[in-house]
Amino acid sequence: MTSTCPSELTLSLHADRELAASDAVATELHVATCAQCRVRLAGLRSETSIVAAALAHGDEALVVPAYRRPVSRLAMAATAVGGMLVAMLVGVAPDLIGGLLQGPVGWFNPFDVGTFANLGVEAVVFLAKHGAEIMTSIAKAALMAAFTTLVGWLAFVRRRRVRGPVVMVALLGIVLMQPMPSQALEIRHDEKGVNIPAGETIDDTLIVFGETIEIDGDVSGDVIAAGSRISIRGRVGGQVFTAGQSVTIDGEVGGSVLGLVSETLAITSPRIAGNLYGAGSTVDVDRRAKIEQNAVVAGERVQLAGAVGRDVLAGAESVEVSGSIGGQLTAYAEQIALRAPAHIAGNVTAHVSSADQLSVAPGVVIGGELKTELMTPHEEANEHRMGEHLLFQLLRFAAAFLTGVIVLALVPGLQRVGLDRAGDALLAGGVGLVTLVATPIIAVLIALTLIGLPIGLFGLLFWMVGVYLAKVVLAQFVGARLLKAADEPRHYTITLALGLALVIVVVNLPFIGGLLNFVLTILGLGVLVLFVWRVYRSDDAAGD
């Protein structure tokens, strides 16, 4: 080797045919005269071909795994919507059947993440409270901006000829903009209480939140009211939807009444033109009350002293009827009492566990037949509750399993999410916690900006869906890890079922169940957020 010999780097580049043409020629000329470099170059070239040959082999035994169709954006959106629907169903179902089935508020209820869910609910309340104002001010601001731009443009561009008319149009516009556009919705909210006084008339749908709600004035649209004590004495043109601790409806209602009440739902309204759907600890339809259509009532104690135009369906521990019913009466109860002056035009079907639980007082008039259907006797109360609890857990399990199977089939990548290293778990936990806390806050903040209201609401919805899916995804991961540890990797439906079963048991443990539930939620949420983030980042990267 002489001092003019090319370096090994130069020879290596030359062997890879990556030298610039002039350098390549020079190297070739040198190699022709230098035996040592010729050997080195030949050595490098053969190394290259050996490495290439070695790399080319080794996959002969590979079995190509079955093709799984990658999920498209559309399918992802469909999954999100589907998940949302399932979550909503699961979230709403316990409320609707809450009076009948007193299952513990669900682990799989997306609204149940303790205090954090309250944040979300408060955010919704906040939006409901300020939503209309925000929308109005947004609309006004946008209109004003557009108008100012137009006026400015006219004033500057067409200055000479049209200055007079521009000023007139501007003035006209400002005058026209002053009266508020009539709102289709009136929202009132006050933590202590909302009172709509007797003289006041609201020409739109009224939404009210508050501790105590008293509506003495008239409302021409629907009334949606939520609070602990609600009493409606004014006239309501549309439907009434109420949820609260105790609800009293005294005024006339042009539509139907839906009341979900934890204590007493009292109806004394002289006229409800539609149906009554009532659930509460006590549902009391006073003798002054008149319901023109059907009544569907459920609770511990149901008293029907008023008049119902058509059929009555009642389910309760005790049902007492002393009013008049235009159609059939069907009741499921432990005690059914028909007292004078009850008048039932159609059939009476009493579902009781023994015949002596139905009593018909003298003076009761039944136009049709009186039928007694015996139900299988109830189990011991405690066992019964236990049974309900188990049933509820099973329902939850089924819903979560179904959701999981659908989501994991549509997004196969989720089957492989992992927390293999401690760092991953920490990261996922952190991201999950931030998502859990920050999303509702950000959603509310976004809702305050110009175009943000729908985005904010959608953000909240996605957040709720995410909280639900988080546990499903994490359950699948737990199941997969367990079976992997046992060296028995299985189809994802099996790992999902195993994981869900385990997780349901774990979160139902006394004392630590709540904490574990919280930890699982933030971990799952973190995994989910990181997964979605990676998918979207990879979408951007894939095109490079």
Place this chain on the structure above:
Amino acid sequence: MKIEFEALYRDHYRRVFGLCRRLLGRSTQAEDAAQEVFVRAYRSLDRYDAHQPFAAWILSIAANHCVDLLRSRARDGKLFDEFDTEIDVLDASAPGALDTLVDEQRSAEIRGAIAALPDKYRLPIVLAYYNDANYDEIAHALGVTRNHVGVLLLRAKQLLRHSLAASQEES
């Protein structure tokens, strides 16, 4: 389109998986990575230029994905540091030390040695000699200069010589 893509998957999976496995080295996540590559390809099919061979396109996605994976795993997210552009001559045997008989066993041994290389040396060597990429393509994929690629490759070869010589002495 779905059926077509399934055919593409069957035709190219082996090669994509091979690249992922070689790029990712000893890590066992090559299968996940290969699946992910097909998911990405599927999502960005609209950006695929039909004049280009599909293999080249999907392999470039695979290379990018694996480099990203390794980068996200690396400390500070950096695979290549600035100061290793200088080559220090390793006390290695002369080029050609690999030039012994190459049988099945030896070939597996070489693959093992490549898999054991640090990420920054394994990536260019796999891209160059398995994927037949030129220095410019490697430089682009790894985000380094062309010169840097030459140095990394030579260094990788020196390390291979070293580790294979050592393993031969042992046996």
